Amino acid sequence: MSAAATTLDQSDAWRPAVNPWIIALAVTLATFMEVLDTSIANVALPHIAGSLSAGQDESTWVLTSYLVSNAIVLPLSGWLSSIIGRKNFYMGCVALFTISSFMCGLAPNLAVLILCRILQGAGGGGLQPSEQAILADTFPPAKRGMAFAVYGMAVVTAPAIGPTLGGWITDNFSWRWIFFINIPVGILSLLLTSRLIQDPPYFRRRKLKETHIDYVGLGFVALGLGTLQIVLDKGQRDDWFESNFILTLTVISVAALIFLVVWEWRNKDPIIDLHLFRDRTFGISNLLMFMLGFALLGSTLLLPLFSQTLLGYTAEQAGLALMPGGFAIILLLPLVGFLLSRYTPRWLLLFGLVVLSISLFRMTRFDLDIDFHTVAMARVFQAVGMAFLFVPINTAAYAFLPRDKNNAASGLMNLARNIGGSVGISVVTTCSTGAPKCI
Amino acid sequence: MLDRRTQVHLTDLAPRLSASNPAFLATLRGATQAMQAHGASAAGATQQAYALIQGTVERQATMLSYIDCFWFLGVAILCMVPAVFLMKKSKPGGGIAVH
Numbered sequence: 101m102s103a104a105a106t107t108l109d110q111s112d113a114w115r116p117a118v119n120p121w122i123i124a125l126a127v128t129l130a131t132f133m134e135v136l137d138t139s140i141a142n143v144a145l146p147h148i149a150g151s152l153s154a155g156q157d158e159s160t161w162v163l164t165s166y167l168v169s170n171a172i173v174l175p176l177s178g179w180l181s182s183i184i185g186r187k188n189f190y191m192g193c194v195a196l197f198t199i200s201s202f203m204c205g206l207a208p209n210l211a212v213l214i215l216c217r218i219l220q221g222a223g224g225g226g227l228q229p230s231e232q233a234i235l236a237d238t239f240p241p242a243k244r245g246m247a248f249a250v251y252g253m254a255v256v257t258a259p260a261i262g263p264t265l266g267g268w269i270t271d272n273f274s275w276r277w278i279f280f281i282n283i284p285v286g287i288l289s290l291l292l293t294s295r296l297i298q299d300p301p302y303f304r305r306r307k308l309k310e311t312h313i314d315y316v317g318l319g320f321v322a323l324g325l326g327t328l329q330i331v332l333d334k335g336q337r338d339d340w341f342e343s344n345f346i347l348t349l350t351v352i353s354v355a356a357l358i359f360l361v362v363w364e365w366r367n368k369d370p371i372i373d374l375h376l377f378r379d380r381t382f383g384i385s386n387l388l389m390f391m392l393g394f395a396l397l398g399s400t401l402l403l404p405l406f407s408q409t410l411l412g413y414t415a416e417q418a419g420l421a422l423m424p425g426g427f428a429i430i431l432l433l434p435l436v437g438f439l440l441s442r443y444t445p446r447w448l449l450l451f452g453l454v455v456l457s458i459s460l461f462r463m464t465r466f467d468l469d470i471d472f473h474t475v476a477m478a479r480v481f482q483a484v485g486m487a488f489l490f491v492p493i494n495t496a497a498y499a500f501l502p503r504d505k506n507n508a509a510s511g512l513m514n515l516a517r518n519i520g521g522s523v524g525i526s527v528v529t530t531c532s533t534g535a536p537k538c539i
Numbered sequence: 540m541l542d543r544r545t546q547v548h549l550t551d552l553a554p555r556l557s558a559s560n561p562a563f564l565a566t567l568r569g570a571t572q573a574m575q576a577h578g579a580s581a582a583g584a585t586q587q588a589y590a591l592i593q594g595t596v597e598r599q600a601t602m603l604s605y606i607d608c609f610w611f612l613g614v615a616i617l618c619m620v621p622a623v624f625l626m627k628k629s630k631p632g633g634g635i636a637v638h
Binding site for chain 2: 387399406409444449456464499
């Protein structure tokens with residue numbers, strides 16, 4: 101504890117040269133684009149399959165491939181940035197993401213598109229946690245709430261906007277523009293980052309020679325998380341354990357992850373710092389983040405599906421029904437950030453959990469005759485709960501960690517949200533024939 | 540979950556569509572008359588009426604499965620409440636006691 105306190109004392113003296121809010125906006129730009137891309141291609145899938153003469157089923161790998169490489173890179177990002185420097189790593193990720201987006205847009209066939217999506221997912225997986233770690237370093241603890249609020253706006257609203265924007269672009273232009281729109285955003289983000297961001301002085305870059313690279317850990321991260329994502333994404337489509345493919349991958353995934361935990365826990369120079377979970381508050385924050393991802397993506401998928409299949413909404417109307425909720429989050433997050441400077445995160449979390457669960461229970465009173473207003477307001481109510489969870493979870497997670505662990509912690513928190521989201525989507529829906537084109 | 544629950548609800552609802560259920564018979568009669576009024580033949584009208592009821596039942600079953608999903612998400616979130624109390628108390632602003 102005293103060691104941690106000293107680290108904090110020293111590092112608190114350091115402040116970035118430019119206004120921290122400009123940094124916050126610069127890095128949030130890239131994150132917004134990245135999270136948007138996890139859901140933007142979903143509605144365009146039938147068009148992509150059509151224009152590349154691919155089958156409906158094989159085309160779903162366009163979505164799976166991105167999620168797989170994304171999940172693998174997320175927990176590794178802390179370790180990777182400690183080797184090549186965080187700014188370098190972050191900019192490398194944005195560059196990789198932007199270039200591979202361009203290549204996705206040009207893809208002549210499905211195989212190339214899937215390959216580019218793997219690269220895109222890898223770039224995206226690195227930039228998310230780096231952004232959060234940059235924010236945690238740029239702002240003093242008392243102001244972190246507001247900074248995470250900005251980050252939260254991007255992470256919480258983007259998955260809801262993705263399908264609507266993707267549908268609109270596909271209908272009016274071509275699915276290729278879904279990927280091309282990332283290019284200007286990526287370039288702008290690179291320009292801003294190169295000028296504004298510097299690694300903090302206590303961020304010590306390790307020489308590659310000093311580090312003993314944990315190849316075994318690396319391999320098992322890729323194997324365990326990669327197969328997990330494939331199982332979650334393909335499970336429903338292949339009718340779960342009826343399929344030998346899913347069954348085999350599940351066994352591989354579980355075995356690899358168990359081995360990974362044991363291996364990394366004993367490793368002196370691990371690729372994933374699992375010892376962070378010794379901090380109880382950090383562990384619970386990860387659990388809550390997992391559940392937030394679960395509820396956020398689960399309900400973001402259910403609501404449009406419900407309004408389209410049962411209420412007969414168009415994709416655009418279904419998107420519009422989610423909009424007021426998005427605005428509510430954007431308005432509320434700064435308020436929550438402010439409240440965090442007055443109240444302990446625990447009370448805000450409690451409020452958020454209660455409101456979110458009440459809002460979900462309220463939705464069980466839906467029937468087939470409800471109007472647009474009812475759907476939109478239900479989402480607003482839900483958004484209130486989400487806003488009161490996202491920021492306090494993040495603030496609580498870092499509260500007891502030494503500052504030089506921010507990078508590794510951020511990778512794990514983002515992984516928790518990411519896997520939670522995948523589980524949420526997987527549990528809640530089925531992308532089989534009955535559902536319209538797996539939103 | 541959505542698909543499976545829809546099947547479950549369909550199985551639950553199906554037995555109610557029997558000749559021993561007066562409400563079902565009344566609806567069927569009403570629907571048949573409506574179909575005939577729209578120009579369907581006597582045999583065709585009964586068939587269309589069955590199809591109409593079948594569609595309604597399927598929609599209701601799907602609706603019930605959505606409700607199950609929302610309920611499940613709500614319970615899952617509610618279960619997280621005790622976890623909050625296991626967190627260590629931190630000062631407002633997320634900072635720890637460093638002076």
